[in-house]
Amino acid sequence: MYSKIIYVSNSIHENHAYRLYSQSGVLHMNISTKVRFWILVCIVAISGFSQGMLLPLIAIIFEQDGLSSAMNGIHATGIYIGILIASPFMEAPLRKYGYKPVILFGGFIVGMALLLFPLWPQFWFWFVLRLLIGVGDQMLHFSTQTWITSFSTVERRGRNIAIYGLFFSLGFAIGPAMSSLVEINRSLPFIISGLLTFATWGFVFLLKNDFPDHGEVGTTSIAGTLHRFKQVAKYAWVAFLPPLCYGFLEASLHGNFPIYALRNGIEASAIALILPAFSIGAIVFQLPLGILSDKYGRHRILMIVLFIGAACFIGSGLSGTSSLWLIISFFIAGMAVGSTFSLGISYMTDLLPKALLPAGNIMCGVAFSIGSVSGPAAGGLIIEFFAQGFFYIISMLLLSVFMSLWVFSIVSKNKNQAAAT
Numbered sequence: 001m002y003s004k005i006i007y008v009s010n011s012i013h014e015n016h017a018y019r020l021y022s023q024s025g026v027l028h029m030n031i032s033t034k035v036r037f038w039i040l041v042c043i044v045a046i047s048g049f050s051q052g053m054l055l056p057l058i059a060i061i062f063e064q065d066g067l068s069s070a071m072n073g074i075h076a077t078g079i080y081i082g083i084l085i086a087s088p089f090m091e092a093p094l095r096k097y098g099y100k101p102v103i104l105f106g107g108f109i110v111g112m113a114l115l116l117f118p119l120w121p122q123f124w125f126w127f128v129l130r131l132l133i134g135v136g137d138q139m140l141h142f143s144t145q146t147w148i149t150s151f152s153t154v155e156r157r158g159r160n161i162a163i164y165g166l167f168f169s170l171g172f173a174i175g176p177a178m179s180s181l182v183e184i185n186r187s188l189p190f191i192i193s194g195l196l197t198f199a200t201w202g203f204v205f206l207l208k209n210d211f212p213d214h215g216e217v218g219t220t221s222i223a224g225t226l227h228r229f230k231q232v233a234k235y236a237w238v239a240f241l242p243p244l245c246y247g248f249l250e251a252s253l254h255g256n257f258p259i260y261a262l263r264n265g266i267e268a269s270a271i272a273l274i275l276p277a278f279s280i281g282a283i284v285f286q287l288p289l290g291i292l293s294d295k296y297g298r299h300r301i302l303m304i305v306l307f308i309g310a311a312c313f314i315g316s317g318l319s320g321t322s323s324l325w326l327i328i329s330f331f332i333a334g335m336a337v338g339s340t341f342s343l344g345i346s347y348m349t350d351l352l353p354k355a356l357l358p359a360g361n362i363m364c365g366v367a368f369s370i371g372s373v374s375g376p377a378a379g380g381l382i383i384e385f386f387a388q389g390f391f392y393i394i395s396m397l398l399l400s401v402f403m404s405l406w407v408f409s410i411v412s413k414n415k416n417q418a419a420a421t
């Protein structure tokens with residue numbers, strides 16, 4: 001049933017895209033769509049900026065106040081818990097009110113929460129604010145992802161989602177620089193980030209509201225949403241593994257690798273060069289991989305980058321304490337698997353009819369959050385009981401996703417052959 005729906009949906013979408021975007025044989029977005037796209041991308045960049053700022057900033061403040069590393073780590077999970085709590089309730093308001101109101105409400109929550117941090121510097125109050133930022137960020141990411149994937153043509157989908165991921169990564173990479181302002185005034189980073197959020201948020205008022213494709217969506221209740229989650233998992237389960245993998249990878253590298261490195265005699269100054277190498281590699285190759293996935297297919301590109309990433313981390317485990325080799329392998333790994341989140345979203349969009357895209361985007365966010373929460377916990381246990389196994393557990397995860405994609409391709413091929421006969 002759904003293979004037919006996907007085929008018809010994509011065919012109509014492609015013909016519609018040709019009429020709207022084709023001029024003199026060259027595909028391009030019209031002006032209003034371009035403006036909408038770049039406003040949404042800028043919102044995502046500011047969201048990444050605030051997330052990237054909060055992680056080191058609050059950790060530094062708590063460390064200066066003498067809080068234990070365990071409590072510091074628990075506090076850092078607040079944003080991901082907020083994302084998980086909000087996820088089941090996202091689809092119904094999006095379908096009822098449209099993309100624009102959800103983005104506005106999510107942006108307002110994030111901006112206000114950031115400005116409230118200086119009001120009362122207390123552990124549990126800040127934890128609640130982090131939960132709220134998780135809820136607001138989930139509203140922002142879910143609605144912007146779904147909106148971008150819904151209006152992007154098949155030929156430009158990978159490119160557009162790659163730009164989306166690139167701008168989030170840039171914001172996330174720039175955000176930690178704000179933590180240096182804590183030496184001037186502890187409130188300053190929160191105020192600047194909150195004001196930047198509201199400045200970007202204001203541009204959303206320029207956009208015309210739009211609604212997701214309802215198709216055969218049925219009820220918009222929680223029960224209906226859960227039913228669509230089941231449908232999405234049935235037809236696109238494999239597309240949620242790359243976001244989960246990326247969440248695990250990003251959180252464990254930033255949370256566990258410094259501990260692993262210090263225990264193996266790697267200097268803190270070297271760690272400061274090794275970790276950014278992964279982020280730089282991801283930023284450099286985000287857009288090229290998106291374009292390549294448009295040309296050669298998301299499934300094929302995902303399998304290639306996962307294999308390369310696994311090989312890089314196996315090499316990292318074998319390299320011992322060579323800082324130079326770790327910098328090189330982290331950079332190459334970032335080039336390969338640093339785009340697995342955005343590639344996973346694009347792949348999910350390829351597999352589902354447009355009516356199920358909101359539920360699919362929610363599940364991508366949930367998968368990422370599960371990976372982000374489980375990564376540091378699993379990495380910490382591995383370092384504690386099998387110190388040299390840190391890189392190998394990452395490689396095993398990447399190879400497991402690689403094998404899942406391979407099995408999915410075989411099963412899909414057999415189903416298509418059976419349907420044709």
